[in-house]
Amino acid sequence: MEAMALHLACLRGMCKCGKLAHAMASRGSFGKEIIEGLKPAFNLVYPPRCASCGCSIAEHGALCSDCWGELEFPGTVEKSDASTGERHAGIIAATLYNDMSRSLLLKFKHGGKLSLAPILGRMIASRIHDEEDELPLIIPVPLHRTRIWQRGFNQSAMLAREVVKAGRGELLVDGLVRIKRTRSLGDLPSATRHEILMGAIAVRKGAHDVVKERSVILIDDVLTSGATSTACVDALLYAGADNVRIACFARAARASTRI
Numbered sequence: 035m036e037a038m039a040l041h042l043a044c045l046r047g048m049c050k051c052g053k054l055a056h057a058m059a060s061r062g063s064f065g066k067e068i069i070e071g072l073k074p075a076f077n078l079v080y081p082p083r084c085a086s087c088g089c090s091i092a093e094h095g096a097l098c099s100d101c102w103g104e105l106e107f108p109g110t111v112e113k114s115d116a117s118t119g120e121r122h123a124g125i126i127a128a129t130l131y132n133d134m135s136r137s138l139l140l141k142f143k144h145g146g147k148l149s150l151a152p153i154l155g156r157m158i159a160s161r162i163h164d165e166e167d168e169l170p171l172i173i174p175v176p177l178h179r180t181r182i183w184q185r186g187f188n189q190s191a192m193l194a195r196e197v198v199k200a201g202r203g204e205l206l207v208d209g210l211v212r213i214k215r216t217r218s219l220g221d222l223p224s225a226t227r228h229e230i231l232m233g234a235i236a237v238r239k240g241a242h243d244v245v246k247e248r249s250v251i252l253i254d255d256v257l258t259s260g261a262t263s264t265a266c267v268d269a270l271l272y273a274g275a276d277n278v279r280i281a282c283f284a285r286a287a288r289a290s291t292r293i
């Protein structure tokens with residue numbers, strides 16, 4: 035048992051044993067081969083289960099075919115509507131908001147199931163297709179610090195990390211800050227939400243130079259009326275960002291949607 039613990043620590047690059055085999059296992063293809071070799075034993079102890087319903091599946095960190103089949107996917111990237119004053123450069127949504135995407139978000143955000151972050155983040159990443167040489171900056175929608183203390187994490191930041199792990203951009207996790215705590219906006223009309231959020235979000239002091247003239251992808255878990263994302267987009271453009279797209283896990287049609 036001790037040997038196995040040591041070896042797993044090596045695989046994670048944390049073991050200080052100094053053994054060559056362990057050091058090699060922590061990186062490169064040799065390490066990957068060992069991880070692959072250990073998978074059957076790991077799966078025996080921890081059988082892969084659907085991240086939503088918990089039924090048995092073949093691989094860890096995935097959904098079963100039934101749950102996957104209940105998700106709805108948008109056709110194309112949603113363009114901004116200049117007539118309504120939108121200033122973003124497009125909305126990239128992994129799914130359309132429905133019962134299944136809502137259930138996944140509730141488990142992730144309020145149910146403590148943080149293990150959903152990789153699958154939700156990968157689904158967002160799979161919708162981002164950039165052909166330019168320079169990777170975009172990936173910036174999550176910020177939470178006020180008191181909300182982070184209450185919840186313990188920023189769900190958008192966790193999704194942003196997964197998008198970056200998938201190679202879709204460079205992470206600037208604290209590029210935006212929420213300087214004013216606002217009440218829950220779920221039950222308010224769109225115009226009121228925009229009014230409340232005015233001046234509530236800004237680019238962090240010191241991040242202006244990083245953001246300037248860059249393409250930015252703003253990461254949110256669910257996009258509803260767009261009041262929060264609009265405040266973020268305005269702050270980023272004001273700081274000199276070249277363009278800002280919004281990427282979310284679920285795109286809701288109804289402004290009153292509340293997660």
Ligand SMILES: [Zn+2]
Pocket residue numbers: 084085086087088089097098099100101102
């Ligand atoms: Zn399932």
